[in-house]
Amino acid sequence: MQLGILYGISVGTGDPDLITVKGLRILQTVDIVTFPQGIGDKLGVAEKIIRQWLKPQQTTIALDFPYVREQDILESAWQKSAKIIGQYLQQGKNVAFACEGDVSFYSTFTYLANTLKQLHPEAIIETVPGVCSPTAAASDLQIPLTVRNQRLTILPAMYTVEELETALDSAEVVVLLKVSSVYQQVWQILQKRGLLNSSWVVEKASYSDRKIYRNLQLHPNLKLPYFSLLLIQVC
Ligand SMILES: C[S@@+](CC[C@H](N)C(=O)[O-])C[C@H]1O[C@@H](n2cnc3c(N)ncnc32)[C@H](O)[C@@H]1O
Structure with a gap:
């Protein structure tokens, strides 16, 4: 058969x-x-x-x-x-x-x-193929994920501070998956680099009860679920 x-x-x-x-x-x-x-x-x-x-x-x-x-x-x-x-x-x-x-x-x-x-x-x-979380999150935020010749870096999980710093040095757009467990450390780096106002957290992208956090200056201690990501526009 x-x-x-x-x-x-x-x-x-x-x-x-x-x-x-x-x-x-x-x-x-x-x-x-x-x-x-x-x-x-x-x-x-x-x-x-x-x-x-x-x-x-x-x-x-x-x-x-x-x-x-x-x-x-x-x-x-x-x-x-x-x-x-x-x-x-x-x-x-x-x-x-x-x-x-x-x-x-x-x-x-x-x-x-x-x-x-x-x-x-x-x-x-x-x-x-289908819709993945970075594109779903960009749609929820009503922003393009990337434009022109912007480089996009996606860090999947377990990134070190050095990895994140390198990504921020080398890409114009950075997406952090599995961000829930490292959010506070990431927040510190974004604050140091003045990027909190060009970063967004999307929790449960595309769900009817999704949450979007826009001004991260106000949110140093978010408790996020597993299905959350952070999108950073570096420049
Ligand atoms: C193992 S990866 C799976 C990725 C998935 N296959 C995709 O296409 O997006 C799991 C991570 O993807 C991200 N993710 C998946 N779905 C998501 C959603 N609806 N909203 C926000 N983040 C999501 C989260 O960062 C989560 O920790």
């Missing part, structure tokens, strides 16, 4: 309407829809975004990707999920993996797809 196809579908950053027409078409025609499991008994983020688009006859599977840094725990989670998906592909069923934001932008899907390829080198994997 011919193997089914695994689709990595970008479902956008929160607003369910941000999924692409192509992503939606594939999402609604596959047999099996998978997504990362939520924390505790909460629904996962991607699941919440897509649930209004699913058909009653579709099978949904929440896959467990623990929020840890230990490589062996992560690898065993990717293996387990890839095996589950592999079983359906071997039955000739098509499987979608719904990914928050864009599937090629710091996504678990990359690891899952690589693991599946190791288990089933013959598997066909396709991705559908």
Whole structure:
């Protein structure tokens, strides 16, 4: 039997309407829809975004990707999920993996797809691009992310003070992901450089209950959720 196809579908950053027409078409025609499991008994983020688009006859599977840094725990989670998906592909069923934001932008899907390829080198994997958090945040702020020949630097996580200083020295626009745990240190650097008035925090970009913090001079101690980013216009 011919193997089914695994689709990595970008479902956008929160607003369910941000999924692409192509992503939606594939999402609604596959047999099996998978997504990362939520924390505790909460629904996962991607699941919440897509649930209004699913058909009653579709099978949904929440896959467990623990929020840890230990490589062996992560690898065993990717293996387990890839095996589950592999079983359906071997039955000739098509499987979608719904990914928050864009599937090629710091996504678990990359690891899952690589693991599946190791288990089933013959598997066909396709991705559908979508809206990622920096572009969704720029839209919420009603500003262009970049113009003319501006250089954009994105720091994904765990950046050091030196990394941030280097980014601010070399790019005109800097986006900091996973900023919640380092916000106060970042604030100090922005203050030192006089950049607090050209920096914005966007919490839950594209959600109906998103929050935007514009004058960061007033907000040295924000307690931010995981789904927050900071956008800096350096000049
Ligand atoms: C592992 S990355 C995933 C990025 C995602 N694939 C994307 O396309 O944006 C997680 C980080 O992306 C940022 N992020 C994702 N969605 C967001 C949203 N709706 N609002 C603000 N930041 C978001 C946050 O900084 C979060 O800590």
